[in-house]
Amino acid sequence: MTRQSDFEYVYEADRVGGVVFQIGARADPSTNNPESFAAILFFELADGSRIEVAKVDNAEHDEGEIHLDRFYRETGADIKDFQVPISNLWEAEDHLNEHARTYGQTYLKNHGKGLRDEG
Structure with missing residues (x-):
């Protein structure tokens, strides 16, 4: 779950079945020079909590750095994808914008409007 203050900026990406999907971006030290x-x-629930649908980040992992967390996938499926053609924050946003409708529809189909079951 994320909060508005967690992001440098947030904007609407798409709407699916009455659900508003948004993209939020954060960078350190800044969006002008992100390391x-x-x-x-993500989308917001009525109580203001946020449900992450997909995330691209460059946090280090054994398998690599830049990756896509595919929270929209069915429970039990591998969610990390290290084979993404993304090299920076702006390409990450472009990717999420381009796939927002598909990822949103898939999340709703697999998990409804609640948190993903980690099972």
Whole structure:
């Protein structure tokens, strides 16, 4: 779950079945010169909590750095994809914008409007 203050900026990406999907971006030290970054596709629940649908970030992992967390996938599926053609924050945002409708529809189909079951 994320909060508005977690982002440098947030904007609407798409609407699916009455659900507003947004993209939020954060970068350190700044969006002008990001050393670390995350772009997140999410939607808000009525109580203000946010559900992450997909996230591209450059947090280090054993398998690599820049990757896509595919929270929209069915429970039990591998969510990390290290084979993404993304090299920076802006490409991450472009990717999420381009796929917002598909990722949003898939999340709603697999998990409804609640948190993804980690099962």
